[in-house]
Amino acid sequence: MRAWAVIAPQQPLQEVEWLTPEPTGKQVLLEVTHAGVCHSDIHIWEGQYDLGSRGVMKLSDRGVKLPLAMGHEIVGRVLKWGPEAEGQGLAVGQTRIVFPWVGCGTCARCTSENDNMCVTGRALGVFQNGGYATHVIAPEPRHLIDPGDLDHALAATYACSGVTVYSAINKVMPMPADQPIVLVGAGGLGLQAITILRAMGHKRIVSVDVSAEKLAAAREAGASDTLDASLPDVSKRLMELCGGPVEAIIDLVNGSTTSRFCFDALIKGGKLIQVGLFGGEMALPLPIMAQKALTIRGSYVGNPKELRALVSLAQGGKVAGIPITREPLRNADSALQRLRAGKVTGRIVLTAEGM
Ligand SMILES: [Zn+2]
Ligand SMILES: [Zn+2]
Numbered sequence: 001m002r003a004w005a006v007i008a009p010q011q012p013l014q015e016v017e018w019l020t021p022e023p024t025g026k027q028v029l030l031e032v033t034h035a036g037v038c039h040s041d042i043h044i045w046e047g048q049y050d051l052g053s054r055g056v057m058k059l060s061d062r063g064v065k066l067p068l069a070m071g072h073e074i075v076g077r078v079l080k081w082g083p084e085a086e087g088q089g090l091a092v093g094q095t096r097i098v099f100p101w102v103g104c105g106t107c108a109r110c111t112s113e114n115d116n117m118c119v120t121g122r123a124l125g126v127f128q129n130g131g132y133a134t135h136v137i138a139p140e141p142r143h144l145i146d147p148g149d150l151d152h153a154l155a156a157t158y159a160c161s162g163v164t165v166y167s168a169i170n171k172v173m174p175m176p177a178d179q180p181i182v183l184v185g186a187g188g189l190g191l192q193a194i195t196i197l198r199a200m201g202h203k204r205i206v207s208v209d210v211s212a213e214k215l216a217a218a219r220e221a222g223a224s225d226t227l228d229a230s231l232p233d234v235s236k237r238l239m240e241l242c243g244g245p246v247e248a249i250i251d252l253v254n255g256s257t258t259s260r261f262c263f264d265a266l267i268k269g270g271k272l273i274q275v276g277l278f279g280g281e282m283a284l285p286l287p288i289m290a291q292k293a294l295t296i297r298g299s300y301v302g303n304p305k306e307l308r309a310l311v312s313l314a315q316g317g318k319v320a321g322i323p324i325t326r327e328p329l330r331n332a333d334s335a336l337q338r339l340r341a342g343k344v345t346g347r348i349v350l351t352a353e354g355m
Contacts, residue, residue, distance in 0.1 A: 003069035003133035004332035009047030013132065013333040016067065023082040026140045028090065030098065034156040035131030036073025037335045037348040039188065040277060044070055044126060045336060052256065052281030063127060071131030071332075072100035072124055073349070075147065075156040079135070088141040096144035097155050097311065098136060100124035101163075101301045105139055113142070116301045131156075132332045134352065145308055153349040154321050157192065158310055160301065161347070165193035165252070166310040167302030168273045169200070172248035180204045180225070180242040184262060185252035185276060186214035188347050191322045193250065194221040196310070199319040206242060208234070208258075217345055221320065235264035246270060256280030263296070271295040322346045328353065 001020040004013045023029040043049055044064065048056040078094040103110045103118020110118050122139070124130040129137070138144055147155035175181060181202060183193050186209040197205050198221075207218035210230040218226055225241055227234070238261065239245050245267035251258050254276030262272050263282070274296065288294070302310075313319060323346030327335055335348040 001135040005067040025082045026084040028081040028138045029079045030076030032076045034075040035071040035350045036156045041070045050279030069129040069133040073156040073159045074098040074131035099143040163302035163307045168299040177203045182206045182249040184208045186218040189252040195320045198222040234261040238265045268292045
């Protein structure tokens with residue numbers, strides 16, 4: 001097999017030849033056809049996260065080992081499987097989305113399909129090799145999801161950005177369709193959140209970003225309102241736009257600045273769901289937390305049940321696509337660098353075609 005791997009942090013991805021793994025136990029080997037390039041790949045490639053005054057979190061301390069083929073938004077074709085995967089409906093050539101947020105596979109969380117909450121994360125493209133490669137191993141058949149009639153490049157993005165926003169949306173639902181849900185950030189995640197909310201029948205979707213171009217894309221995707229966060233008094237303007245303090249905010253950026261204006265805009269009993277990995281920290285006025293009975297809750301990717309529900313919601317074109325640029329797998333490094341430079345609207349999906 002061939003892979004486009006991180007050999008050393010912050011160094012260009014290198015094309016390498018590795019032995020194609022033989023699936024054992026419940027494992028399934030797939031040929032990668034699509035691999036989305038996600039913003040969190042930049043953090044993995046950089047090797048660290050910014051934790052504000054607590055310094056940086058090194059991914060090597062969390063067990064990320066190099067060389068690594070990143071890529072966790074994977075669609076592939078089933079090639080072969082281990083003996084314990086027999087009799088589970090697999091067939092050579094099936095196209096499947098690979099659920100990447102896998103854990104140890106044996107704990108109560110993993111066996112109840114809350115794999116993403118396993119304390120021993122083994123995510124594909126993070127802790128084991130992922131989709132920037134010609135082949136990938138899925139740990140179990142239940143991690144493979146039929147994309148149905150979805151475009152395969154779009155389906156790949158559902159494994160991370162799609163399920164991430166779907167799971168965050170689940171944490172503020174149910175809400176009346178005309179009550180504002182605020183989405184901070186109108187990049188790949190923000191656009192996907194808008195299209196999913198629309199498909200769920202939600203009407204009042206407020207998109208906040210610092211980029212006029214991204215806000216235009218948000219309006220095109222179906223946001224009912226947009227707010228420019230590059231101007232001062234964001235929380236005050238946000239409350240004006242929403243007709244008062246806000247019930248539900250999903251912060252897809254989640255940096256020191258955005259978390260502050262989100263918190264200040266919450267109504268009594270309001271919820272702030274923190275999703276982004278921009279980095280930084282948040283200082284909380286503790287009496288206000290109690291008096292306003294606020295919820296601040298983190299949300300990390302999603303589970304296989306949520307990914308299946310999202311794929312099913314999206315059948316028949318019910319969830320509008322996001323702008324997708326297709327490129328050959330060998331462009332992995334340049335794609336990552338363009339994303340890092342903020343030059344990508346929507347998603348780049350690497351494909352095996354013309355590899
Ligand atoms: Zn991702
Ligand atoms: Zn586990």
